[in-house]
Amino acid sequence: MEDLSVIRERIDAIDDQIIALFRERMAATDEVGAYKSAHGLPVLDRMRERQKLADVAEKVPDELRDYAIVLFNLLFEVSRANQANLAPQRSGLVKSIHAAMENTPNLFPQDAFVACQGVEGAYSQMAADRLFKHPTIAYFSTFEGVFKAVQEGFCSYGVLPLENSTAGTVNQVFDLMGAYDFHICRTVRLKVDHSLLARHGATLEGIRDIYSHQQAIEQCADFLASLPDVTVHIVENTAVAAKMVADADDPTKAALGSRSCAALYDLEILKRGVQDLGNNYTRFACISKDLEIYPGADRTSLWVVTADEPGALYKVLARFYSFDINLSKLESRPLPDRDFDYSFYFDMDCPVTAPEFSRLIGSLDDVVEEFRYLGSYSEVL
Numbered sequence: 001m002e003d004l005s006v007i008r009e010r011i012d013a014i015d016d017q018i019i020a021l022f023r024e025r026m027a028a029t030d031e032v033g034a035y036k037s038a039h040g041l042p043v044l045d046r047m048r049e050r051q052k053l054a055d056v057a058e059k060v061p062d063e064l065r066d067y068a069i070v071l072f073n074l075l076f077e078v079s080r081a082n083q084a085n086l087a088p089q090r091s092g093l094v095k096s097i098h099a100a101m102e103n104t105p106n107l108f109p110q111d112a113f114v115a116c117q118g119v120e121g122a123y124s125q126m127a128a129d130r131l132f133k134h135p136t137i138a139y140f141s142t143f144e145g146v147f148k149a150v151q152e153g154f155c156s157y158g159v160l161p162l163e164n165s166t167a168g169t170v171n172q173v174f175d176l177m178g179a180y181d182f183h184i185c186r187t188v189r190l191k192v193d194h195s196l197l198a199r200h201g202a203t204l205e206g207i208r209d210i211y212s213h214q215q216a217i218e219q220c221a222d223f224l225a226s227l228p229d230v231t232v233h234i235v236e237n238t239a240v241a242a243k244m245v246a247d248a249d250d251p252t253k254a255a256l257g258s259r260s261c262a263a264l265y266d267l268e269i270l271k272r273g274v275q276d277l278g279n280n281y282t283r284f285a286c287i288s289k290d291l292e293i294y295p296g297a298d299r300t301s302l303w304v305v306t307a308d309e310p311g312a313l314y315k316v317l318a319r320f321y322s323f324d325i326n327l328s329k330l331e332s333r334p335l336p337d338r339d340f341d342y343s344f345y346f347d348m349d350c351p352v353t354a355p356e357f358s359r360l361i362g363s364l365d366d367v368v369e370e371f372r373y374l375g376s377y378s379e380v381l
Helices: 003-038 047-056 063-084 088-101 123-131 143-151 172-178 216-218 221-226 238-247 259-264 312-322 355-361
Strands: 111-117 135-142 157-164 183-191 196-197 209-212 233-236 253-259 267-269 281-288 299-305 326-334 341-351 368-379
Touching: 003 063, 063 312, 088 267, 088 355, 088 368, 111 123, 111 312, 123 183, 123 216, 123 238, 123 281, 135 143, 135 172, 143 157, 143 172, 143 267, 143 281, 157 216, 172 267, 172 326, 196 238, 196 259, 209 216, 209 238, 216 221, 216 253, 221 238, 238 253, 238 259, 253 259, 259 267, 312 326
Parallel strands: 111 135, 111 157, 183 368, 209 233, 209 253
Antiparallel strands: 157 281, 183 281, 196 253, 196 267, 299 341, 299 368, 326 341
């Protein structure tokens, strides 16, 4: 058996040959891309790729066939991404993004008319206060009302919860994303501490009904399970729950909400910090109708629909991998009126000014059925 160092030297020599051939192949695919661009041809040629993969499979032993197909699939993704950058018809969105970067002010607004779901004291209102120094807030009973207020121009911005570190994604918000025209211009991470609130004179032992938003209920599941003879009721917002309890002259009713709700609605805190985990955070998005990209934007959100075929999502993920861009979130949601078809929400970590960002955005059309750029932004911690 050869010494390990000798074997590694052989591998290094083979790798040098692979690199040389890779450079030669990419130069050839540049020529293909230029030809397709000049003649208005699509970057993706599925029949050609299927033929190539079949040819590859015939040229390797059975035990290497799957590995070879994976390798060449990735190679095709890299080649297509590079070809897509040569196509001028792909540059429209990239140009719009660059124009937004030039036209957006350097400073995020200090004063704004902002739409939030719920009533005064809601966590969305706290998030708005973190984002803006002096927001004027209009409250809506539903998340859809917030989307509509922004799309129709009634409010300049809207604040919506995206996900919680304990309870996960706010599905109602994600399900509405495909129906409305909006852009994310900033996000904020808010620490969420839930307390059990009731009218003055109430006791923990006497509580029979507890009201709150579904996410808050999920975040306090262990605490609620410890309470005997209590019925839990879902309402549209934690602040709404607090207001309901304040308006009801009933010491057996309580709400899960913030400490600020206790002061706002003159309620007593029966127990503080009843969430299951101490590091309980909710991430909120600030949305706008027009595309606004402020300095320091290093995260981007995308909404994608893939073809209903094997490997469709893999091809999208391979495109991110080929540009060495990290995905911090991937969420799937069923498409309405389409059985077992899904849309995908992506959060990716990449400065909007990075060259690989423009290359990725300019190349995604070839691997998806539908694609929406939702915005690039920074997150307030």
